[in-house]
Amino acid sequence: MRRDVFQAIADPTRRAIILLIASQAMTPNAIAEHFNTTRQAVSKHLRILAECQLVTQEQTGREIYYQLNGDKMKEIDKWLDQFRKIWESRFNELDKILLTLKNDKK
Amino acid sequence: MRRDVFQAIADPTRRAIILLIASQAMTPNAIAEHFNTTRQAVSKHLRILAECQLVTQEQTGREIYYQLNGDKMKEIDKWLDQFRKIWESRFNELDKILLTLKNDKK
DNA sequence: TATATTTGCAACCGAACGGTTTCGAAAACT
DNA sequence: AGTTTTCGAAACCGTTCGGTTGCAAATATA
Numbered sequence: 135m136r137r138d139v140f141q142a143i144a145d146p147t148r149r150a151i152i153l154l155i156a157s158q159a160m161t162p163n164a165i166a167e168h169f170n171t172t173r174q175a176v177s178k179h180l181r182i183l184a185e186c187q188l189v190t191q192e193q194t195g196r197e198i199y200y201q202l203n204g205d206k207m208k209e210i211d212k213w214l215d216q217f218r219k220i221w222e223s224r225f226n227e228l229d230k231i232l233l234t235l236k237n238d239k240k
Numbered sequence: 241m242r243r244d245v246f247q248a249i250a251d252p253t254r255r256a257i258i259l260l261i262a263s264q265a266m267t268p269n270a271i272a273e274h275f276n277t278t279r280q281a282v283s284k285h286l287r288i289l290a291e292c293q294l295v296t297q298e299q300t301g302r303e304i305y306y307q308l309n310g311d312k313m314k315e316i317d318k319w320l321d322q323f324r325k326i327w328e329s330r331f332n333e334l335d336k337i338l339l340t341l342k343n344d345k346k
Numbered sequence: 347t348a349t350a351t352t353t354g355c356a357a358c359c360g361a362a363c364g365g366t367t368t369c370g371a372a373a374a375c376t
Numbered sequence: 377a378g379t380t381t382t383c384g385a386a387a388c389c390g391t392t393c394g395g396t397t398g399c400a401a402a403t404a405t406a
Contacts, residue, residue: 144250156326196352196403220262221310302373302382
């Protein structure tokens with residue numbers, strides 16, 4: 135299937151699901167109550183989220199609790215890190231210019 | 241069109257383009273040289289990236305330089321912030337437990 | 347045991363996606 | 377002026393996506 139985290143968070147419904155279960159594990163039925171779609175559609179989204187390990191399942195009886203996997207969320211954060219360095223270096227360059235202007239004033 | 245940042249970064253080629261032009265603005269032809277697709281395919285990706293304002297264009301003559309818009313990248317960072325708070329609070333709870341255990345030891 | 351609930355899975359459908367090919371417009375070069 | 381280069385836009389094609397409907401399996405309840 136080759137699902138990755140970035141494709142998983144591309145869909146707004148899936149992002150809403152992630153936000154919903156971030157603070158508390160929930161069952162598919164409970165999650166589906168928050169959306170205007172069928173339970174099966176939510177189940178499909180959960181399957182995609184599980185495939186890329188963004189959520190983990192925990193079965194108790196016939197109920198399955200879905201929980202957010204924070205570590206996988208950090209993968210996105212890690213990807214953003216590449217650009218933070220660039221932003222930072224750009225800011226430093228701007229900083230140098232501002233410092234130069236300051237020194238020129240004196 | 242309804243393009244948003246999350247859909248834009250869902251495609252691996254687009255993420256590669258973003259990384260490529262992050263440090264230096266480039267023309268579509270120059271970008272296309274880095275991929276095994278046609279220039280038109282890259283142009284399509286650039287259009288999508290431009291639609292959600294992840295990249296900005298700057299025309300000089302017949303060449304168009306595409307540049308990454310860092311502010312828009314921060315939108316992703318902002319979205320992640322919601323979860324950082326949750327991670328943090330979870331850590332704090334764990335921290336409390338650990339502290340309690342420590343105190344019990346004494 | 348019979349019935350209701352919770353869930354995943356398969357089939358189907360219209361829309362969107364990613365790609366190529368083709369074309370036209372504008373700028374640069376000879 | 378004629379040619380080359382750079383680029384976006386349109387048409388087309390196969391695949392994937394998000395959704396619904398229907399069904400089967402497993403657990404709980406009467």
